[in-house]
Amino acid sequence: MKDLKAESNLEKVLRAGHFALTGECGPPKGANVAHLKEKIAHLKGVVDSVNITDNQTAVVRMSSWAASTILIQEGLEPNFQMVCRDRNRLAIQSDILGVYAMGVRNMLCLSGDHQTFGNHPQAKNVYDIDSMQLISLVKKMRDEGKFMNDEDIDVAPKLFIGAASNPFADPFEFRVYRLAMKIQAGADFIQTQCIYNMEKFRNFMKMAVDMGLHEKVYILAGVTPMKSVGMAQYMAKSVPGMDVPESLIKRLRGAGKGKVAEEGIQFALEQMQEFKEMKGIAGVHLMAIEWEHKVPEIAERAGLLPRPKVE
């Protein structure tokens, strides 16, 4: 396979035309390496690569780059996430070189949840550059071998660039343009926010396909299985940019006591089946947060195992 940008497993799988499956793991709230290794063990061989979050929801956790290198040591491939909230351009470029040196090959460029959400709301806000500029920066470092200030980089980081897309945030009509901008800036792959409103997502994908965006970037649809009615209600009410239809909450409630989690998985499996056949979707990003041990089962039932091995 030639002309690969980063030669990561994820890139190879997508390039070869396979339906990709990525997972996610939040680093521990401490230097608890044992716990991290335990969680990721469930994902080994089950997904093509694993997102490692960066102080997700502005709660301090082990740094994304450190957890990513632990993943590499354990034989998995990380999708290193970096948010713009906590770092200025010096630290950003420095960390990009660092993670590449440690073996990271996939990177997601995100804005980051505002620190008021998290456990250190008093912190100073950085946001030196935004996620769009970060994507553009990584591309410049990779393809031109230059720092932001146009100085040469002695060994350029070759990273497969990812970005997030939220079809459910407002204004809806603009979301597909923003996706187009991220592609223009240099995104190689996109992971969407977790999807529950399938109708709205189909509309979004139709607009994206009409604009030909699916031919310029690999789009992975976000799936998070609902574990309980409480979880569904919380996400519907308290997570900005999340769209959980009432019909889903009703369906979960109707499953009966003790059977809600299974119903949630059923819904996720139905979604994954539709995504396999949906035009423009190159894979699924499965975010079974704190439910990593369920991922092998879900992947199996979705017919996505074994994962392809591409040279």
Added chain:
Amino acid sequence: MRLSYPSSVKVIQVPCTGRVDIIHLLKAIEDGADGVYVAGCLEGECHYLSGNLKAKKRVQYVKNVLKEIGMEPERVEMFNLSAGEGPRFAEIAREMAERIKKLGPSPVNMKKAA
């Protein structure tokens, strides 16, 4: 109407309670009043349209200030009644006088006495 109300209540007449400002309420407390209340028209019936609503907000402001400095916010109050309600006027006067009696002399005064 010649209804009686406690002699401890001193009445200051204004054309509209909208004329009463925060500083007036504070000065009353500062100069030793154990309590001060504003009696304005019923809401929606202010002759000057919203004077009594402004007064209400100012009374609330002073209540908050009193709370902040450790004094009882109940020493300041807003009441609404119509100009024709003589008995209600007397009732309010008695109610407030009773309230202040229970609260005791203003802390501003107590130290003076000591």
Added chain:
Amino acid sequence: MIIADRKPLEEILQMVKDSNKILILGCKGCVTVCNVGGMKEVGVLSSILKIARKKEGRPLKVDEKTIERQCDPEYIAQVKEIVDKYDAVISMACGVGPQFLSEAYPTQRFFPAVNTTSFGGATSHGVWSERCAGCGTCVIHLYDGMCPIARCSKSIMHGPCGGSARGKCEISKEVDCIWDMIVKKKMEKGRLEDLIQMKPTKDWRTARDGGPRKSVREELVQ
């Protein structure tokens, strides 16, 4: 104008706890406009402090004065004769006032009675909202008269982020998402292409990040 909010009374009382005679100095500039430090507010604070101290049995003598501004040496000079007659002086001006006073009168202690917050204007009676962050490189014309640096919680230049919901910022339903407003206006005016172009990263040197700033008018310097 500069917007400020009065400090909690407990904090102000703490500042003057060792004083028996103070001056409260108001300002007829911005703090008068946002009703926090003008003549009226000086009178109110004076009365409050007197009540609180009477309550403690340690009366406080308070003088009141309001000058035109506290950000010009000519006005600061107006209090020269009286400033040292007090144990302490409370300034109700924005953060500039107490500093100018301290510089001019090094033998006196000046305390800020307000917390200065931002540059903004009145959005409705009694409400003042931030509009400008003083970044030093104004580009609001690129965003149809709206500033994302000051009004987007993340100062994003290619918004909105994924947290924008129903026109509100992810941090609070009380905060409008400025990017929602920018996008809607651009769409309405048929200027969406303006937003799709990549903007270069911001040069923060002209903002406070570059260090304390100074503006010089060469044509006026004597």
